[in-house]
Amino acid sequence: MQELTHYINGEHVKGQSGRFADVYNPATGEVQAKTPLASVEEMAKAVEIAAAAQPAWAAVNPQRRARVLMKFVTLLNRDMDKLAEALSREHGKTFPDAKGDVQRGLEVVEYCIGAPQMLKGEFTDGAGPGIDIYSMRQALGVSAGITPFNFPAMIPMWMFAPAIACGNAFILKPSERDPSVPLMLAELFEEAGLPKGILQVVNGDKEAVDAILDHPTIQSIGFVGSTPIAEYIYGRGCSNGKRVQCFGGAKNHMIIMPDADMDQAADALIGAGYGAAGERCMAISVAVPVGDETADRLIEKLVPRIEKLKVGPYTAGDDVDYGPVVTAAAKEKILGLVQSGVDQGAELVVDGRGFSLQGYEDGFFVGPHLFDKVTPDMDIYKQEIFGPVLSTVRAQSYEEALKLAMDHEMGNGIAIFTRDGDTARDFASKINVGMIGINVPIPVPLAYHTFGGWKKSAFGDLNQHGPDAFKFYTRTKTVTARWPSGLKDGGEFHFKAMD
């Protein structure tokens, strides 16, 4: 069995704590590796190395730092298949989906090549007589990131690319479920020319996270994961005086108006509801058709599409729509929630509970489920299921659909399908959710815009990537300078008479 490592000061370092977590191949259910879980002391060592390396990196001019990112992009493209294969093997998502995971991270690295432009600062010439004011954006020092299992390439890159482009050192504590790709990314970044100690990967669980939260040298923390942990990290990190941004869970709705193209809406729901086995924070988990006739037409279109879904291991290539969920515990939680939906009176239109795949009986596969007539008081509506389960809540009017989504405590993403521009505009203007799709089911903004939810889906005031990332990973210093008039007023060419 493979024993994974940390990546500290440019080297693979074995875990010292004696504690490990199992890393599964979700398709077979086998433990394929064990990952070390760092102690407080191991984290402190990485922080010490980061703090020593960071000033020299911050002193490298931004254009040269950007060149290291350029090379990193080249290497990511070179190793794309290798990264995606390792990602699928630990996460379970299909190979094309794993490539998308790397690609969406790579695009943020590309955006961060613009660091020299983003870090230029501001200048006011002549703010007063002989007075100029200028503001510069300086690196924070040592930053840390704690990331979830579901995007083991993309989300670490969303954090460390801007942090490092700004001149910070970064410590990544990836998910213990799929830590191999983060380790590969750190190695690749160094191959691109990043100095040792600027990007380190310290594997671990709560102990390592708490060590980050309490370490006085760490200036900022980025977190992406479930809402209870996001709230915990935000609270403890902020009370320790750190800059913290935390992105939590989701319950994304898709409203289907009676005038929507029903085939288009059904196709969109299939991809957004079941893609990656529903393990996306931007997955659509609630369909809200407006009017019973719309609901009936939608369900009629969805059922045959769901029945055709191909569930299997990533090794089956293009023949698979989605793979297993990440762990046996995740599978159990999903099936438990499905049972609660049945017990609480929802109509299970497509029942995936008996699903089993020949040759992969021990894998963590979950068949697709479709619920109809879900009501807001049911657990399957209130909780994030994070599995291939789509719930339909019927609304009788646009206003009712809008209110339903607005009253939910989560607010990551949402979509509306309609042919009416006025409805779409009204919706985008009124809804209290961070990312909106109009006839687009998964509205993940591109790298040069920002990503972030509202309500219990995000804590903190700046979003991920885009211009916000350059604000989050720097602090502003403003200089007001006055230079008294100098030689230009005339040199002294004559001996002055002594008074």
Ligand code: NAD
């Ligand atoms: P998780 O909250 O279980 O874990 C996230 C990270 O927190 C991991 O690194 C984990 O080791 C650490 N952690 C777990 N328990 C902890 C504890 N008690 N104390 C301290 N640290 C702890 O999340 P996950 O299961 O890995 O990821 C799925 C969740 O992430 C879903 O809720 C999903 O919606 C969310 N997510 C959100 C976004 C977003 O941008 N809003 C993006 C991706 C995933």
